[in-house]
Amino acid sequence: MRLGRYSHSHSHKHPSAPKLVVLLCVVGLLGAALIADFLWASSSSTSTALRYVTSNWSVHRASTIIVPNNAVNRSSVHDDKGKAKGQKKDGVPERFLSATFADLPAPELHWEKLPSCPVPRLDGFAIQIKNLFYVFSGYGTIDMVHSHVDIFNFTDNTWCGRFDTPKEMAHSHLGMATDGRYIYIVTGQYGPQCRGPSARTFILDTETKQWSDMPPLPAPRYAPATQLWRGRLHVMGGSGTNRYDPEVDHWSLAVKDGKVLEKGWRTEIPIPRGGPHRACIVVDGRLIVIGGQEGDFMAKPGSPIFKCSRRHEVVYSDVYMLDDEMKWKNLPPMPKPNSHIESAWAIVNHSIVIAGGTTDKHPITKKMILCGELLRFDLDTLKWSVIGKLPYRVKTTLVGFWDGWLYFTSGQRDRGPDDPSPRKVIGEMWRTKLRF
Template identity: 60%
Template structure:
């Protein structure tokens, strides 16, 4: 068998060059793959470290921020309602004041066609209703303004009679020791349910509903009183309240006079009704609070 012919020099040179190029490409590919893998490994390691760092940061308790006690969830006393002896009569829109251990509850509706004309007395000491006495027939039965000096109770203006009858401007005082009534200087005009308080020796009557029962009054009057008697011959006109109306809370605290909430509009008497039958009108109930400070 004849021996293979050696490649000619003309073919050997190109083949050698091609082989060298192929080896170079393979080596370059292997180096690139190794470098990418290394970068991926390093990147994964860095990401893992970042994630671990984030987890550690999240686990670390955040510093406590200062919270004003006004908004803090402070522990509060636990209160429970306890049922007390029922009142002698059903009563809506009644008015009450406390003197010592006695609670005096005035007037009010039993229903729209029947109003009360007496005062019921409750004793906190004996936990019983201990007495009852009549009011003057000329005195309002609902929508009163009421205040006390610790012995005398002042019952001012309000509605006389059932349904939606007219208001009166007559005012009365009762001595809770003797149970004797006498009449006080009348208001300049009648009002329904004005805010009323005794403040610095003066009886203050603020706002209330006007004679049509619907329009809010802004007027504010005061009268100096002592031991159930007026010390002046007329009511003094004071600064009006910015927003008027009836059915408001009124309290003296920290030597300032506060008037809280209220209503604009109310039930009105049906036009032409001989019994002044109540019919509903538009009402607005609001939460405005006003404070009066005489600067003393």
């Protein structure tokens, strides 16, 4: 402003040579800075767009975007008083934000709504055996947990049965695997809010609905990666007894036809990165572990009800495979960090399909951000792609696949199209026809 007033009010006079040199230098420096800033922002925006449009996700790097003043960001950035931290008075954010929390571009799919699960549930688990879908336990609300199994029949799309779980069995954050008749259940959280874990383990005979015990785990865990592989039940990672510390322990137990063949668990090679809420899949003789997080909600110190209190969490996109030599190998990472997907996957046409989940927290509000994408990992090419959108964003949903249809039920959904933070625990059942 001072330069402008000088040149305008004294336009009839010629400035001295030193003053003119200073003026030209200042103008030149300002111009150079503006050009550099424009080029940097353009380059960042372009690279971000390319990163999220491409279907080849073999490499994932952190990216940045300049948050625009649009409806999505207004709803997710503003706090309860209608003001956002880090914004100017005109509502435009002043900082560059990580783009990993944003929705990925995805094609629309036609979803058909089916009869809802008899109860809404969060952090439950599901196992599919042929056309039957066994949906286990979970939270009803933060203060109430379920202690039963609901059964869905994919043949006629009806909920067709219910039976109780053992009184000693955990209610959420379970680990599960099946051999096609018997379901093996390990560890998990016992009770509502953020109560402690149990090391108890069980076997369910799905034909007789009879339960039996297995040896307890060497230490209790929350939401460990669990699978049957080469005649052994493998349990890996999860959170430790305080519900927060990521653990890397890996144990296995020989089992066959619902019988335990050993007296105790055997220590195996640790998983490269610990933590809960990841998918664990055996396909083509390969054991694959996908996504997850480090850290979780913890019980508030001194709370008589173990009230949940949020702590810092790190969500990651890592994918590991255990090979024939019992060595872990890195596979191409997910399109973005993703957690709460332990039962949100299905094998479809030699691909792994994953529905929903959670990703990096919002960098301004620090709220948890849910995912609404349907991801595909092609086991032939080892490439990730985004193949569709869910009806809404949802975490810890339960996924099955039957006769060309992909199903999902339960979990915790978002607050609406413009607010990806979690709100309502649901029991809805949806399906869509997959073609690829």
